Amino acid sequence: MTAVTPNPMSAVPAFCEGIQYFGDTVPGFDAYGQAPAIAEGQKAIASSTDQAAVYQTMLAADALRYLILQVTASKASGHPGGFASQAEAYAALVMLGHKNIITEVGHHAPGFYSGMFLDRSLEAMGIKTVQQLRDRFREKHGLLGHLSGYIPGILAPAGPLGQGQHFAMAAALLHRNTLFPYTVGDGGLGEPYIMSSMAHFHTAYPEATNFLPVLVWNGFSQEHHSMVSLKSNEEMLAFWRGNGFEEVILVDAKAFDDQNQPGDYVDSTAFSFEQRLAFTEAVLAGVDQAAKSALSGKLTVFIIKQLKGAGVHARGAKSHNLYAHHTLDNPDIVTALQARALSGKAWELVRTNFERSNGGPSAKTAVTESELPLPALGQLPLEEYAVGGDPKVSTTSMGRLVAAVGQRDRNYIVTNADGNEASGIANINQALKIIHPTTDDLYNQSPTGQVYEPLSEDACAGLAAGLALMGSRTLWCSYESFAINGLPIWQTVTQAMSELRRPTPSTVTLFTAGALEQGRNGWTHQRPEVEAYFAAMMRNGNVFPLFPPDANSIQVCYDWALTTKNKGIVITASKSPLPIRTTFAQAQQGLEQGAVTLQEIAGTEGGKLVVLAVIGDMTLIPALEAATFLETEGLAVRVVSIVNPRRLYRASDVAWDTCSEADGTFLDDAGFAALFGGDALLGITGGASGMLEPIMLRSTSKRDTFAWKRGETTASAGELMAFNGLTAEAIAKRAIELVH
Secondary structure, eight states, X not given: OOEESSOOGGGSOGGGTTOOOEESOOTTHHHHOSSOSSOTTOSSOSOTTOHHHHHHHHXXXXXXXXXXXXXXXXXXXXXXXXXHTTHHHHHHHHHTTOOOOEESOGGGHHHHHHHHHHTXXXXXXXXXXXXXXXXXXXXXXXXXXXXXXXXXTOOSOOOSTTOHHHHHHHHHHHOTTSOEEEEEETTTTTSTTHHHHHHHHHHHOTTOOOEEEEEEEOSBOSSSBOTTTTOOHHHHHHHHHHTTOSEEEEEEGGGGOOSOOOSSOOOGGGSOHHHHHHHHHHHHHHHHHHHHHHHTTOOEEEEEEOOTTTTSSOOGGGGSOOOTTOSTTSHHHHHHHHHHOOOHHHHHHHHHHHHHGGGSOHHHHSGGGSOOOOOOOOXXXXXXXXXXXXXXXXXXXXXXXXXXXXXXXXXXXXXXXXOTGGGTOHHHHHHHOEEOSSOBGGGTEETTOSEEOOSOHHHHXXXXXHHHHHTOOEEEEEETTTGGGGHHHHHHHHHHHHHOSSOOBOEEEEEESOGXXXXXXXXXXXXXXXXXXXXXXXXXXXXXXXXXXXXXXXXXXXXXXXXXXXXXXXXXXXXXXXXXXXXXXXXHHHHHHSEEEEEEEOOSTTOOEEEEEEESSTTHHHHHHHHHHHHHTTXXXXXXXXXXXXXXXXXXXXXXXXSTTOOOOOOOHHHHHHHHOXXXXXXXXXXXGGGGHHHHHHOOSEEEEEOOOOOOOOSSHHHHHHHTTOOHHHHHHHHHHHHO
């Protein structure tokens, strides 16, 4: 096609303002472009073999490629190559009415933004023209470099590889009659959990096949050949079939090449017009077959094999991103834009199809654009234990509430890497049953259970966090020492929730068997460093690590967590029987104010005041012993249990006001002084010292910290605490040094 520039704007639709090049003629338009292939009042094309539909799918692919390059080059930044290699597949999905599309490839963001622009979703954020699309790309409060929850019509965030399948599977579970395609790059296919997480999900939910991986097999990763680039088509088919996929549909551009392009990966935009149509028709028919297969109960994958960078400024890994010289004046950019240029009428046709697809803009029709209705939970069966009474296992007390939630909300899912019984929450399994195709009462297994137990923290965190993002209640349970393997997607979701334009249930976790309980299991089971991860995330504004000191407090904490929206709530508690130290009222105070006083010793007249600020339940044991000794020295002592350290920051320390469903409650200076004011302050934790930061920032007392150093194999919690210097003797000694 030929291009002319400039083009008088009066000849093109208003939304095209900002497009630099237009084609004055588009081959085939007179024959196939006279009416939109998606008819008025329809949500999809009538037939995948209709030549007008095929032609208009090809136009849509070119429109996407043009917009990607126009937008990224306007900032000389961004990633056009990966999405460009599968533009026909994305266009085919849209033409077939499937717009609930997810990706695990953050670098596909410019393509997804282009799709949302074409279907008018971005008008919800004031982007009505291509010029505005260009202006807002990679700008704050605009179109971020990677997908986020802030963008209208985008179902899920994307950035770290190996996560997209979790969002697609979660959505598929909640919306059984809707297709959720997700694009996965061949460069990211080597991420360790993609295939295993889908395999476990399919075993647990064999009927929920309405998610569709779309493998973008383009031969290249970000800076080099992909590690699967040498596989033959037969080997790739066998790989997916060997991982349990019944229907594997592969469309290889090489089979349609009439330009003698070298190598196994070719660019369809270089084909003759007739062969471009033939390739597009194969993609459209293949996607249609894959969609119908996935929706009919078969685990299905669609694979498009086409050279990375097809139709943009470069090919192969060199097309992955733009560099500073790739401005709109760069010859490679100009040439590519002119080659993809469409006429004003073609742009109007593409936009009409995109807008009609699925019944309207994704910003109005995507499943995540409205709140998922949730059943009311009513009053949970909280049970208040007497202070000083028989010791109770905190996790078991919470498990009883979890069971009640699951019985009242059948969509509620608990995930755990096969360890609920070991964590003191066997009552969850007993009440809700482990999801397993083998029914076995001894092991609390049932195909209709609500406890999801893959041996993968990534899969546990992925489904739980994904479901929460999609609008459902969940709980991810883990040992604190193992949780690190599931945190990447949990962090992705909490960040997305902080930007989300709708309320959704918080993603809640229960981490048990802290390091102090795992001494005899060796250092592999001791990783309280994970608490430093959460400590840093507190400053994001929507992350709340909670440390209930007993079985009463944990019930109050979980009851509160269920009422919150768009937050990440981490409950860390012991699986050992421990004393009851708080009433419900005190537990509520600790949750709301951040901490609660457990013991106050007056000391002798004129004695100095030592404050022991303690995070955790087992760490209270040496702290309270130290308080007893300090009393004999005539010192006044206040033992404070820190339950909700996020409340103890100053408001200016935390980005709370930037968060969706913002929570701006912080303990004021007078309240802080009442809890932590004294002559000496010792912050004590069995985990990472970073969790004590809000106290250390605000305190003006002489102060010090006692915290985890490293793991060791020991015979008891006391021995492990001693190894880390967490003893009553050491605490008392340091307190005396500070006050004298």
